[in-house]
Amino acid sequence: MHTIEEYQEFIQSAINKELVQREPKELYEPIDYTLMMGGKRLRPLLTLLTCDIFDGDIHQAIYPALGLETFHNFTLLHDDIMDQAPIRRGYPTVYKKWNANRAILSGDTMMVMAYDFILQSPKDLLFDIFTVFNRVGKEVCEGQQYDMNFETESKVTLDEYLKMIHLKTAVLLGGSMQVGAIIARTSADNIQLIYDFGESVGMVFQLQDDLLDAFGNEDVFGKKNGGDIRTNKKTFLYLKALELASPAQQKELIELYSIQSENDEQKVARVLEIFQELNIENETKRLMDCYYDKGFKILEKIDLDENKKRVLVKLANSLMKRAN
Amino acid sequence: MHTIEEYQEFIQSAINKELVQREPKELYEPIDYTLMMGGKRLRPLLTLLTCDIFDGDIHQAIYPALGLETFHNFTLLHDDIMDQAPIRRGYPTVYKKWNANRAILSGDTMMVMAYDFILQSPKDLLFDIFTVFNRVGKEVCEGQQYDMNFETESKVTLDEYLKMIHLKTAVLLGGSMQVGAIIARTSADNIQLIYDFGESVGMVFQLQDDLLDAFGNEDVFGKKNGGDIRTNKKTFLYLKALELASPAQQKELIELYSIQSENDEQKVARVLEIFQELNIENETKRLMDCYYDKGFKILEKIDLDENKKRVLVKLANSLMKRAN
Numbered sequence: 001m002h003t004i005e006e007y008q009e010f011i012q013s014a015i016n017k018e019l020v021q022r023e024p025k026e027l028y029e030p031i032d033y034t035l036m037m038g039g040k041r042l043r044p045l046l047t048l049l050t051c052d053i054f055d056g057d058i059h060q061a062i063y064p065a066l067g068l069e070t071f072h073n074f075t076l077l078h079d080d081i082m083d084q085a086p087i088r089r090g091y092p093t094v095y096k097k098w099n100a101n102r103a104i105l106s107g108d109t110m111m112v113m114a115y116d117f118i119l120q121s122p123k124d125l126l127f128d129i130f131t132v133f134n135r136v137g138k139e140v141c142e143g144q145q146y147d148m149n150f151e152t153e154s155k156v157t158l159d160e161y162l163k164m165i166h167l168k169t170a171v172l173l174g175g176s177m178q179v180g181a182i183i184a185r186t187s188a189d190n191i192q193l194i195y196d197f198g199e200s201v202g203m204v205f206q207l208q209d210d211l212l213d214a215f216g217n218e219d220v221f222g223k224k225n226g227g228d229i230r231t232n233k234k235t236f237l238y239l240k241a242l243e244l245a246s247p248a249q250q251k252e253l254i255e256l257y258s259i260q261s262e263n264d265e266q267k268v269a270r271v272l273e274i275f276q277e278l279n280i281e282n283e284t285k286r287l288m289d290c291y292y293d294k295g296f297k298i299l300e301k302i303d304l305d306e307n308k309k310r311v312l313v314k315l316a317n318s319l320m321k322r323a324n
Numbered sequence: 325m326h327t328i329e330e331y332q333e334f335i336q337s338a339i340n341k342e343l344v345q346r347e348p349k350e351l352y353e354p355i356d357y358t359l360m361m362g363g364k365r366l367r368p369l370l371t372l373l374t375c376d377i378f379d380g381d382i383h384q385a386i387y388p389a390l391g392l393e394t395f396h397n398f399t400l401l402h403d404d405i406m407d408q409a410p411i412r413r414g415y416p417t418v419y420k421k422w423n424a425n426r427a428i429l430s431g432d433t434m435m436v437m438a439y440d441f442i443l444q445s446p447k448d449l450l451f452d453i454f455t456v457f458n459r460v461g462k463e464v465c466e467g468q469q470y471d472m473n474f475e476t477e478s479k480v481t482l483d484e485y486l487k488m489i490h491l492k493t494a495v496l497l498g499g500s501m502q503v504g505a506i507i508a509r510t511s512a513d514n515i516q517l518i519y520d521f522g523e524s525v526g527m528v529f530q531l532q533d534d535l536l537d538a539f540g541n542e543d544v545f546g547k548k549n550g551g552d553i554r555t556n557k558k559t560f561l562y563l564k565a566l567e568l569a570s571p572a573q574q575k576e577l578i579e580l581y582s583i584q585s586e587n588d589e590q591k592v593a594r595v596l597e598i599f600q601e602l603n604i605e606n607e608t609k610r611l612m613d614c615y616y617d618k619g620f621k622i623l624e625k626i627d628l629d630e631n632k633k634r635v636l637v638k639l640a641n642s643l644m645k646r647a648n
Contacts, residue, residue: 024473078432082428105406108399108435115461134436141433145350148425
């Protein structure tokens with residue numbers, strides 16, 4: 001087994017090898033910029049870790065892992081155009097730094113690159129890996145469409161929201177683990193179970209993200225609290241609050257969410273206050289615990305040494321910012 | 325061997341099977357709309373015909389062929405956003421009918437669908453087919469970037485233009501034939517030669533397209549003559565005209581190409597007049613003949629019955645609107 005830092009080094013060094021001068025530079029500049037931006041590299045990390053845990057040869061998993069990371073970055077690049085997001089990971093988004101056309105086309109090219117990285121999987125596993133990748137790829141697009149739909153829909157249910165984050169986030173985390181397990185050539189049962197585990201962890205991860213966006217410490221996470229509130233994003237927190245709110249609170253929340261200014265600090269403060277009145281932080285944590293427990297139960301069924309399972313628990317905990 | 329109409333029926337019936345209700349409809353509606361729009365289905369036709377000519381099982385080639393068609397349609401969908409094109413094949417473009425976000429995301433999904441169709445190739449050929457597809461996919465994006473660059477570059481050389489259409493159009497036609505040949509399991513030499521042949525035919529095809537845009541009969545092709553001239557597109561015709569023009573004609577051409585109105589009939593008429601003064605139609609046909617002859621020489625080297633070669637010649641001729 002390797003350390004998290006070692007996996008990250010493997011990934012970074014594979015990325016560095018790709019950053020060579022290519023023409024036309026107008027196309028490849030935004031791609032290199034995006035790949036260099038960093039981020040947590042969570043998806044390739046999951047692929048390498050899973051491959052390692054099932055005693056696979058992680059060198060066979062590096063390029064497929066890079067494919068998953070490149071795919072993820074491609075979706076961010078296009079999402080930023082659709083959401084008109086100016087900043088990503090502290091840098092101007094491609095769409096802002098250059099323009100929408102460059103962002104569309106360099107995103108398209110990244111998608112082909114992602115497939116090209118995945119093509120460097122062991123040949124006899126190509127069909128299985130592409131099957132996972134295509135399914136997940138389509139689901140991520142479906143999730144993004146639901147997310148966009150929610151912007152204009154006045155009624156969004158909690159179930160619809162959970163389905164959306166499942167598609168947009170959880171399936172790719174599950175798929176990243178699944179690809180690692182396929183490359184390790186573990187049993188079909190293990191491959192399915194580790195996908196399910198990753199999916200549950202993915203739900204925890206996204207709910208945690210929603211929570212941090214509202215209540216995260218600004219210094220630690222480098223962005224202003226309440227970004228989702230500023231853009232009137234219907235997150236779990238907001239939808240749960242609507243569900244639990246008194247008629248008066250409901251009315252106020254809906255009114256606050258009709259304000260279009262992103263710099264209305266009073267609005268942010270008041271929404272957060274209502275969230276606190278309704279104990280939304282605890283409600284979210286309770287749901288996170290449900291997914292966490294679900295993941296834990298799946299883990300029990302996986303045919304794997306206890307010490308390897310502990311690595312997965314540690315990982316899930318670190319994503320939930322729990323004590324290990 | 326089958327007839328062209330039979331190949332087209334195979335493709336259409338495979339497409340029809342895909343047009344089932346899927347959710348979210350906001351995502352799949354523009355995809356079905358695009359796939360239903362029709363068009364010549366040239367790329368899948370080339371795949372099936374090539375597979376057939378090399379005695380392959382064309383049923384194995386139908387889904388890979390559909391993958392190439394879906395990829396091509398995805399590029400059109402995104403190109404229409406980038407070019408702000410309102411009409412495609414007589415219908416409003418996705419970007420106009422819905423909006424840019426829907427066009428971006430449904431295009432992305434079509435790309436995944438394209439890969440999913442190609443995944444239905446014979447398993448032992450997946451690596452070879454994806455290798456072709458990824459290379460071509462990247463080159464098509466590069467071609468589109470060069471095409472966009474030309475819009476703002478004052479100096480574009482003829483060589484640069486030919487490189488651009490090579491990447492944007494010819495490689496995909498070559499690749500479509502190559503995939504058919506791979507599925508037919510013909511020799512490595514034949515696979516390379518048929519790609520080269522398709523590439524040459526692709527150059528003829530694109531130059532023919534440029535020519536028809538300027539001089540095509542409006543009734544037959546259903547669009548106004550001079551579309552490229554209206555949008556100041558630096559085609560082979562324009563660049564060749566600049567090369568052959570007197571200083572006065574050069575100055576006039578550059579001035580005419582600075583007019584931004586798309587409805588300036590006087591401008592179109594005057595540019596066409598200059599093209600005629602400089603014999604640009606013949607110049608273009610001369611270059612088309614060069615690529616045609618190149619394709620013919622490649623064809624001679626292919627290990628294939630003469631009657632099969634005649635089918636390919638007939639196809640190339642039909643693309644050039646020559647008499648057979």
